[in-house]
Amino acid sequence: MKRYTRLYTDKNITLIKYFLSYFIILSMLFLGFFFAVRIQLNNIYFKNLNEQTDKRLNTIMEQLENNLIGVNQVQSMLTRDINLVLFRYKNEDWYGYQAAQRMSEYTVSNSFIDTIVYADYRRGSIFSSGKHVYEKEGIYYIYTGTHYLPFPIHEYTDSNSGQLVYLSDKTSGLLIYLPYNSNNENYSIFYVISANELMSVLESSFFTGIESICLMTPEHQLVSGINKEALLPYLDSMETEPGPHKLNGEETMFLYSGIPGGLSLVALSSNKAILAQVNLAFRNTYLILVLLASFGVILILFSMRLTYWPLHQLLTRMVDKPQPGRSYVEQIDDAFNTAISENKVLQNKLDKYRVSMQKSILDSIVSDNNNAEINRFLNIDQFFSDEPDNKIFILKITSPQKKIFVPEEVMDFLDNSLPDENSCALLEAGRGFGVFMINYPGIERNKDEVVCLLMSDYCQDTGCRAAVSNAASSPLEIPSLYENVMLAD
Incomplete structure (x- = not known):
């Protein structure tokens, strides 16, 4: 009403x-x-x-x-x-x-x-x-x-x-x-x-x-x-x-x-015939004009329904107090620019939060490890991916007593063996041992077996010992995987 x-x-x-x-x-x-x-x-x-x-x-x-x-x-x-x-x-x-x-x-x-x-x-x-x-x-x-x-x-x-x-x-x-x-x-x-x-x-x-x-x-x-x-x-x-x-x-x-x-x-x-034809033509023309005018009004209303009304509804949703003196497009454009700026600020905050969360997770694992030489090997962004098929594993490799342990060689071996590059990150390194985290992408179902066979081949070639954790798809489970591999070792 x-x-x-x-x-x-x-x-x-x-x-x-x-x-x-x-x-x-x-x-x-x-x-x-x-x-x-x-x-x-x-x-x-x-x-x-x-x-x-x-x-x-x-x-x-x-x-x-x-x-x-x-x-x-x-x-x-x-x-x-x-x-x-x-x-x-x-x-x-x-x-x-x-x-x-x-x-x-x-x-x-x-x-x-x-x-x-x-x-x-x-x-x-x-x-x-x-x-x-x-x-x-x-x-x-x-x-x-x-x-x-x-x-x-x-x-x-x-x-x-x-x-x-x-x-x-x-x-x-x-x-x-x-x-x-x-x-x-x-x-x-x-x-x-x-x-x-x-x-x-x-x-x-x-x-x-x-x-x-x-x-x-x-x-x-x-x-x-x-x-x-x-x-x-x-x-x-x-x-x-x-x-x-x-x-x-x-x-x-x-x-x-x-x-x-x-x-x-x-x-x-x-001349009645021509006058009758003129009258008929005028009447038909007038009716056609009326029909065209009615159709035009309907078309305008329909066009406003498709253009003006959605624009008005969008303005009322995006702008709390529309300004009468400005066009709808200008006000919506300002609203979009404001929203984009706010989204950028929010995205920066989310990135900072993500980095903080990643560091907190790693700190919970290697809280006593502040060695810069080890930190430079950390490249763990791919471990925080949303892909449901990715699997995360924690490995602990121990070398024989008289052999010098080189973490870079293990990381090169794992990067070359896994489907994607930079799929391996060094979490901890000590005298004769290293703890590694690997990300195994893809849709293969037997990833546990593949990792175990991979470590078995590596140990046979190098004489090292290896402990492999179970698989997890969420990065929040990394601490439990770390604890799991330590107990296994």
């Missing part, structure tokens, strides 16, 4: 207020930046969208014009086709069959044509390359797949140019092309335009930003197109002048005329 209570102190409350104030200012700046970018993108994209829409719609107009030129070329070839010409003057089934075949070939060669209809007024016969057509009282009825639509061709024969006529009812519609000079006293030729091909032309120029593209009659009736529902609210107030007409801040209506029969190409463009 104390840790949480600290969060509500005056100092922390002031810190939180400052943080919130800066956070609010930063959020407002970020929002302002978003709206500024949004407006600029809107203006730039809207201008680019209008240019792209104008290019695409002009492309559609060119494609429609080229397709109608292709139909006119078919019309020109049909009027000069020998089979149809002969059929007009020879009432034979063979020529009728040939005329129907030729019409089917022309239909296949032009994908923009769904059906070619040839009406012979003189014979009262009708040839159709696709849809079923019949005539009644001067009106032609064309089958749509579910029912027939009437086509009063005589209402359109007075035009001096080709015409596109839209036939429709509540359920279906057909687009008819009636070329110029398609009607004379003897026959008429008209074409049913392929709805699929017309839709393909419109879809080829559809892209993101255009909500709807449609063909429209002079009566504002939509013939064919993409997403007709988007144009329905604007049909009653539709502009008549060609060109772009801005409806509001987000939508623009494009109107192109010049299509035969008074039809128009109309399109609705909108």
Whole structure:
């Protein structure tokens, strides 16, 4: 509870207020930046969208014009086709069959044509390359797949140019092309335009930003197109002048005329898509920033847990009274330097104590021996090692009566025979005898036997007598080993 209570102190409350104030200012700046970018993108994209829409719609107009030129070329070839010409003057089934075949070939060669209809007024016969057509009282009825639509061709024969006529009812519609000079006293030729091909032309120029593209009659009736529902609210107030007409801040209506029969190409463009994408990108970016900020805070807290908190705990353990004005590293460094100095002093004291202890042990053995010549042979640091496998032995060697005893020769023999150099120390020397202490390192288990055999060989070679103590691993047992070898001797 104390840790949480600290969060509500005056100092922390002031810190939180400052943080919130800066956070609010930063959020407002970020929002302002978003709206500024949004407006600029809107203006730039809207201008680019209008240019792209104008290019695409002009492309559609060119494609429609080229397709109608292709139909006119078919019309020109049909009027000069020998089979149809002969059929007009020879009432034979063979020529009728040939005329129907030729019409089917022309239909296949032009994908923009769904059906070619040839009406012979003189014979009262009708040839159709696709849809079923019949005539009644001067009106032609064309089958749509579910029912027939009437086509009063005589209402359109007075035009001096080709015409596109839209036939429709509540359920279906057909687009008819009636070329110029398609009607004379003897026959008429008209074409049913392929709805699929017309839709393909419109879809080829559809892209993101255009909500709807449609063909429209002079009566504002939509013939064919993409997403007709988007144009329905604007049909009653539709502009008549060609060109772009801005409806509001987000939508623009494009109107192109010049299509035969008074039809128009109309399109609705909108920048709602780009604005929706900008809003989505901003929302995702804002969420990502919030997640990154949260992750950053967690990472900082975790890093402080790994760095600052252990450093703080170490300071509280090493320094009794931390100084607020100094960094943790400086205070810990001073504490370490102080500890190192104290350790050096302590180590010196321990070394002095160790030397004193060694001397006291040796003094307990040779307390009456102060001969400097003997002391210079003492090198007993290895006897006070902490190695558990080291074994200490005390030897007393006595020479024959008439032979001079030389301790240096014994020490050389032992140093050369034992595994390590300086493994032998002279504890006491007298007339004809010497007491030696040896340190036998290594992991051998039969060290007692090795020392005994070593002394046996030495005695056989020199004629001396030797007494060997038992083995010990602790230097504190040296006095008892000394007493042991003296009793053995």
